[in-house]
Amino acid sequence: MPERNIEFGKYGARGIKGYEAVARQLDALAGYIATPVTARRGLLARLHYLTRSTHARDAARAAGLTVTDRTVRAWLAGTRTPSRRNLAAVEQAYRTVRRENVARYLTARLNREGRGTRVEIHPINQSAVDRPRQRAVEFRTMNVRRWDRIVAAWAAGDARDLDDAWVEQVVDLGSQWGQYEYVTNVGFAA
Incomplete structure (x- = not known):
């Protein structure tokens, strides 16, 4: 698939895959028991x-x-x-x-009867990258209207399908969607 990063972090950029950030946010919305299992x-x-x-x-x-x-x-x-x-x-x-x-x-809750949920995508951290090698990547927002595949992959624990489902949504950012394959955070609330 075009725009996929092959050597992410080669020059010092830091971040996580976008689908991992989405999974973290969905975990937060799931409302797990806060007390550790060891107690x-x-x-x-x-x-x-x-x-x-x-x-x-x-x-x-x-x-x-x-x-x-x-x-x-x-x-x-x-x-x-x-x-x-x-x-x-x-x-x-x-x-x-x-x-x-x-x-x-x-x-x-996330589909909101077709209205979708606003998602904030925070770009990768490039503070450790030399100035000439830094990319111009900015904070972006988008409205995701179809969460079915994303939530189903998250519930099944299928990382590959979750990645594909997330990329399918991020493509809506336009020709530079590959710059948001790795992020520092993806935020949404419903």
Whole structure:
């Protein structure tokens, strides 16, 4: 695809891929539990979220939480504590299930019945790049009207599809859309 950067950061520019910034913002909108899983309160909150219904338990198993119901009951009762590996599995399953649960809501909220959501794109940080090699890249805003593919890729955890979906939207910036493949931040709120 034209405009893709092959050697990003060669001269000292700093930034992240645009789709990674979008994923961070969607994670912030998803409203995860703030208490870490390593704290008892955080573990209990995640376990209650993952075990509150049969559907939630099935989704947690599909997301990789493979411990038995008896083990989960022991964790909830406090008679046993999970290992680091199991804590990581609980956190991963929680995030996966939470993404799946809020994806439909976020899509509707961001699409706003076809009106879309205004997105601010903050360009790469070129402060470490020598003056003759700096590009003229500026802060841009755009209105994204179709969030379905972006949110679906985020919910599925598919980075490649999320990148393609984001590039499909950024192309609307015009002939210099490739300058916004890497950014310092992408901001939007709904």
